[in-house]
Amino acid sequence: MQPMKLPGPKARALIKRDAAVISPSYPRSYPFVMDHGKGTEVWDVDGNRFLDFMAGIAVVSTGHAHPKVVQAIQEQAEKFLHISSDFYHEKWILLAEKLAEIAPFHDSAVSFMTNSGTEAVETAIKLARYHTGRSNFIGFTGAFHGRTMGAVTFTASKAKYHRGFYPLMNGVVHAPFPNPYRPILERRPGEDYGETVVRYIEEQILGPILPPEEVAGILVETIQGEGGYIVPPPGFFPALRKLCDRYDILLIVDEVQSGMGRTGKWWAIEHFHTEPDVLTIAKGIASGLPLGACIARRHIMDWERGAHGNTFGGNPIACAAALATIELIENQYMHNAAEMGQYLLQALTEMQTRHPSIGDVRGLGLMIGVEFVMDRKTKEPAEKLHERVIELAFERGLLLLGCARNVIRIAPPLSISRSEVNEGLAIFEEAVTLAEKEFGLAAPGASR
Numbered sequence: 001m002q003p004m005k006l007p008g009p010k011a012r013a014l015i016k017r018d019a020a021v022i023s024p025s026y027p028r029s030y031p032f033v034m035d036h037g038k039g040t041e042v043w044d045v046d047g048n049r050f051l052d053f054m055a056g057i058a059v060v061s062t063g064h065a066h067p068k069v070v071q072a073i074q075e076q077a078e079k080f081l082h083i084s085s086d087f088y089h090e091k092w093i094l095l096a097e098k099l100a101e102i103a104p105f106h107d108s109a110v111s112f113m114t115n116s117g118t119e120a121v122e123t124a125i126k127l128a129r130y131h132t133g134r135s136n137f138i139g140f141t142g143a144f145h146g147r148t149m150g151a152v153t154f155t156a157s158k159a160k161y162h163r164g165f166y167p168l169m170n171g172v173v174h175a176p177f178p179n180p181y182r183p184i185l186e187r188r189p190g191e192d193y194g195e196t197v198v199r200y201i202e203e204q205i206l207g208p209i210l211p212p213e214e215v216a217g218i219l220v221e222t223i224q225g226e227g228g229y230i231v232p233p234p235g236f237f238p239a240l241r242k243l244c245d246r247y248d249i250l251l252i253v254d255e256v257q258s259g260m261g262r263t264g265k266w267w268a269i270e271h272f273h274t275e276p277d278v279l280t281i282a283k284g285i286a287s288g289l290p291l292g293a294c295i296a297r298r299h300i301m302d303w304e305r306g307a308h309g310n311t312f313g314g315n316p317i318a319c320a321a322a323l324a325t326i327e328l329i330e331n332q333y334m335h336n337a338a339e340m341g342q343y344l345l346q347a348l349t350e351m352q353t354r355h356p357s358i359g360d361v362r363g364l365g366l367m368i369g370v371e372f373v374m375d376r377k378t379k380e381p382a383e384k385l386h387e388r389v390i391e392l393a394f395e396r397g398l399l400l401l402g403c404a405r406n407v408i409r410i411a412p413p414l415s416i417s418r419s420e421v422n423e424g425l426a427i428f429e430e431a432v433t434l435a436e437k438e439f440g441l442a443a444p445g446a447s448r
């Protein structure tokens with residue numbers, strides 16, 4: 001396949017203007033300058049076409065510019081754009097009713113609407129303190145929960161998220177996230193590694209570091225996103241639930257990235273047969289409009305009028321987009337995510353047998369991580385090689401995103417078709433083959 005020369009002239013000119021006026025703190029993976037998109041396809045300002053295997057960081061769940069979502073936005077825009085969260089409107093109520101219907105617990109659910117994932121997490125932190133009257137929390141290494149001061153304290157995937165920002169929020173202790181590919185704790189015979197981590201929390205954190213009666217909540221991603229698309233072992237969440245019940249600690253599950261049907265169920269936590277107390281969501285909820293929510297069991301969201309609020313919460317356009325998105329996911333795309341996810345996982349697992357740099361392939365539904373290593377035995381992270389795979393794929397028309405130091409996340413729109421999956425896989429394998437050659441990793445004879 002002939003690589004494209006990127007960025008093109010129009011993209012280059014825009015990137016130059018951008019650098020003059022936009023904060024240099026944005027991560028910017030590679031020089032893709034969007035012009036328009038349709039479903040899984042996107043075009044840059046120079047007319048180059050790409051397949052989007054990252055959906056704007058797992059956001060455009062129904063694909064780019066789905067006509068039903070666009071129509072819902074247009075219809076709402078003609079009625080009114082905003083009234084503020086001091087008043088009422090029906091789409092906001094309808095959305096909260098729908099979220100209550102699909103929330104992953106049997107109790108009735110109440111939602112607080114936000115403008116982003118990090119604001120949903122801030123809401124959960126404040127709610128946990130308010131409801132329990134306790135001030136401390138447990139988070140996890142490798143976590144990503146956002147960048148506002150409370151959420152970023154829990155974020156622990158890269159040093160740069162904290163560097164220069166101390167002091168952070170008080171009262172957060174991190175436990176190791178159960179990473180089955182890279183376990184760091186010793187497992188007892190017959191113990192699931194997730195149970196090992198929960199035992200560590202009980203024996204090494206609750207008591208020696210934090211008195212349990214002063215712990216408000218445990219905040220955890222169901223599947224770690226930025227940390228490397230890590231799926232915890234099956235015993236983790238049931239054991240964590242029991243631990244929380246033993247000490248009256250709230251189990252706060254962050255599904256900002258893993259939720260909204262991406263794993264083939266509404267919420268990834270459903271795969272683990274565990275009911276959280278509080279759930280934070282955002283990203284895929286409104287196909288790209290800024291919206292998030294903190295959903296809690298009714299008796300937990302017990303704060304008084306005015307204790308927490310925001311100007312834009314429940315924005316009517318975002319709510320209209322979310323209602324259309326939820327209908328599409330429910331009727332078609334959740335099923336498609338499960339089916340295409342299975343297909344992709346199998347294809348990537350087969351690809352692993354042909355490529356020594358692929359150390360691990362894991363995921364649920366359309367949330368799949370491919371971890372690159374220099375050597376399968378030592379598991380030395382192949383940071384530079386994985387960056388090169390992303391670059392080579394971009395030049396060949398495939399948008400990918402990295403996470404952790406050496407993982408590529410596969411998170412396309414939930415509407416992706418089989419032929420698009422195949423097209424993307426072919427580009428992905430070509431990029432891996434070329435990168436392995438450049439880094440001197442011999443492909444023949446590779447085995448798992």
Ligand SMILES: Cc1ncc(COP(=O)(O)O)c(C=O)c1O
Pocket residue numbers: 057116117118119121144145146147221225226254255256257258282283
């Ligand atoms: C699990 C998780 N929580 C929270 C956030 C923060 O969301 P936002 O960037 O909308 O603030 C993210 C963003 O990537 C995330 O993946």
